[in-house]
Amino acid sequence: MANPTGEQFELTRGGARAVVTEIGAGLRAFEINKVPYLETFDAEEAPPKAAGQVLLPWPNRTKGARWTYEGEPQELEVTEEARGNAIHGLVRRKEWELLEHGEWFIRLAVEVGAEAGWPVPLHAEITYELAPRGLTVTHEVRNEGDKPVGFGVGTHPYLRIGDVPTDDLTLTLAASRVRPHVADEQLPFGEETDVEGTDHDLRGGRIVGGLDLDTAFGGLVPYDDGRYHHLLSHHDTTLDLWTDTDFGWVQVFTPSDYPGRGRAIAIEPMTCPADALNSGTDLIDLEPGASWRASWGIAVHIR
Numbered sequence: 001m002a003n004p005t006g007e008q009f010e011l012t013r014g015g016a017r018a019v020v021t022e023i024g025a026g027l028r029a030f031e032i033n034k035v036p037y038l039e040t041f042d043a044e045e046a047p048p049k050a051a052g053q054v055l056l057p058w059p060n061r062t063k064g065a066r067w068t069y070e071g072e073p074q075e076l077e078v079t080e081e082a083r084g085n086a087i088h089g090l091v092r093r094k095e096w097e098l099l100e101h102g103e104w105f106i107r108l109a110v111e112v113g114a115e116a117g118w119p120v121p122l123h124a125e126i127t128y129e130l131a132p133r134g135l136t137v138t139h140e141v142r143n144e145g146d147k148p149v150g151f152g153v154g155t156h157p158y159l160r161i162g163d164v165p166t167d168d169l170t171l172t173l174a175a176s177r178v179r180p181h182v183a184d185e186q187l188p189f190g191e192e193t194d195v196e197g198t199d200h201d202l203r204g205g206r207i208v209g210g211l212d213l214d215t216a217f218g219g220l221v222p223y224d225d226g227r228y229h230h231l232l233s234h235h236d237t238t239l240d241l242w243t244d245t246d247f248g249w250v251q252v253f254t255p256s257d258y259p260g261r262g263r264a265i266a267i268e269p270m271t272c273p274a275d276a277l278n279s280g281t282d283l284i285d286l287e288p289g290a291s292w293r294a295s296w297g298i299a300v301h302i303r
Contacts, residue, residue: 003023003043003044004023004044004045004046004047005021005022005023005024005026005028005043005046005047006021006022006023006095007021007022008020008021008022008028008043009021009022009098009101009106011103011104011105011106011128011130012103012104012130013103013104013130013131013132014132015032015033015034015132016030016031016032016104016130016131016132016133016134016135017029017030017031017032017130018030018031018128018130018135019040020106020108020128021047021052022095022096022098022108023093023094023095023096024047024053024054024091024092024093024094024096025054025091025096025108025110025126026047026051026052026053026054026092027052027128027135027137027155027157028040028041028043028047028051028052030135030298032132032133032300035161035162036160036162037159037160037161037162037239037298037300038052038157038158038159038160038298039051039158039159039160039258039261039264041259041260047092048258048259049156049158049253049255049258049264049266050088050092050156051156051157051158051258051266052155052156052157052158053088053092053155053156054089054091054092054126054139054153054154054155055088055089055092055152055153055154055155055156055268055270056089056090056091056112056122056124056139056141056151056152056153056154057089057090057091057112057118057122057141057149057151057152057153058088058089058151058152058154058272058276058277059088059089059152059153059154059251059268059270059271059272059274060087060088060154060216060251060270060273060274060275061080061083061085061086061087061088061274061275062076062085062086062087062275062277062278063085063275063278064084064085065077065078065079065084065085065086065117066278067117067277067278068278069119069120069149070119070147072119074117074118074119075116075117076116076117076118077116077117086117088154088156089154090112090115090118091110091112091124094110095110096108096109096110096126097109097110099125104129104130104131105127105128105129105130106127106128107125107126107127108125108126109123109124109125109126110123110124110125111123111124111144112124114145119145119147119149120143120144120145120147120148120149121143121144121145122141122142122143122144122145122149122151122286123141123142123144124139124140124141124142125139125140125141126138126139126140127140131299133299133300133301134297134298134299134300135297135298136295136296136297137155137295137296137297138293138294138295139153139292139293139294139295140291140292140293141153141284141286141291141292141293142286142289142290142291142292143286143287143288143289143290143291145288146288147288148285148286148287148288149285149286150276150277150280150283150284150285150286151283151284151286152270152271152272152276152277152282152283152284153247153270153271153284153294154251154268154269154270154271155268155269155296156266156268157241157266157267157268157298158258158264158265158266159232159239159241159265159266159267159298160261160264160265161232161233161234161237161239162237164234165263166208166254166261166262166263166264166265167207167208167209167210167263168207168208168209168234169207169208169232169233169234169265170205170206170207170208170231170232170233170234171202171205171206171207171208171211171230171231171232171252171265171267172202172203172204172205172206172230172231172232172233173202173203173217173230173250173252174203174220174221174222174223174228174229174230175195175202175203175217175218175219175220175221175250176194176195176196176203176219176220176221177192177193177194177195177217177218177219178192178193178195178198178200178215178216178217178218179192179215179216179217179218179249179273179274180192180193192216192218192219194219195217195219200215200217202217203221205231205233208254208263208265211252211254212254213252213253213254214251214252214253214254215251215252215253216249216250216251216270216273216274217249217250217251217252218248218249218273220245220248220249220250222245226245227242227243227244227245228242228243228244228245228247228248228250229241229242230242230243230250230267232265232267236302236303237300237301237302237303238300238301238302239298239299239300239301240298240299240300240301241267241269241296241297241298242296242297242298242299243269243294243295243296243297244294244295244296246271246284246292246294247269247270247271247294247296248270248271248272248282249269249270249271249272249273249282250267250268250269250270251266251267251268251270251273251274252265252266252267252268253265253266253268254266269296271284271294272284
């Protein structure tokens with residue numbers, strides 16, 4: 001039986017190791033000196049809870065799997081049947097083309113054709129580049145059509161620090177605002193609000209235990225290096241998920257039933273929030289022939 005994620009591409013550099021999948025171009029594993037910093041799954045399994053997946057040309061949900069492009073109604077495939085939404089884009093189950101594969105880097109590409117619910121073809125590439133104590137991921141998207149289009153990009157890594165229980169980790173977000181959502185629908189309503197004085201203020205760090213989140217945060221504040229940094233830490237180890245400023249949103253998801261792990265935490269960089277195809281919030285607008293490029297990554301710091 002074929003693997004649900006196709007061929008597995010291994011990257012190594014010093015003590016660092018990562019595994020990237022052919023189907024979906026997802027990040028299946030990331031470890032340093034055999035210490036895992038990413039929740040993983042077996043190569044013979046489908047990614048649980050969208051683990052490590054690339055979310056393109058929109059992250060999160062599109063309400064009712066419907067949106068409008070240039071006045072024309074568009075109907076996407078319903079991929080979240082329980083809620084009737086289209087979730088996490090169109091490339092998670094596509095076979096990506098291998099363009100380059102070295103010892104510590106890989107570049108893959110995929111075509112998003114003009115299809116039901118998506119009217120403008122896109123060409124997308126992703127590059128994973130391993131460092132001795134980190135990983136950089138670069139996304140590139142080009143409009144292959146003859147009309148402009150707005151799109152979004154996200155990723156879905158579940159982070160960990162070795163065998164430390166998730167509830168014992170400290171989460172720090174560079175976020176000053178939170179997006180209200182309807183719990184049953186997991187879709188936004190209204191404008192984002194300040195986190196100051198609320199349980200959603202994670203700027204100073206909060207223990208993950210006790211948090212119950214499937215929540216989008218915005219109003220991100222860059223560090224002195226001009227990037228956003230979201231931190232997961234325990235004692236002398238800090239896992240730094242950094243992003244270029246194009247990733248102006250971050251979704252935090254804390255399920256209690258990640259297979260083989262139980263409690264887990266996803267810190268998901270996104271260029272736009274849920275249902276952006278309908279709201280237009282922070283969509284990336286591409287003219288015909290134009291391209292977009294941005295990066296995010298994970299760095300491991302040990303004092």
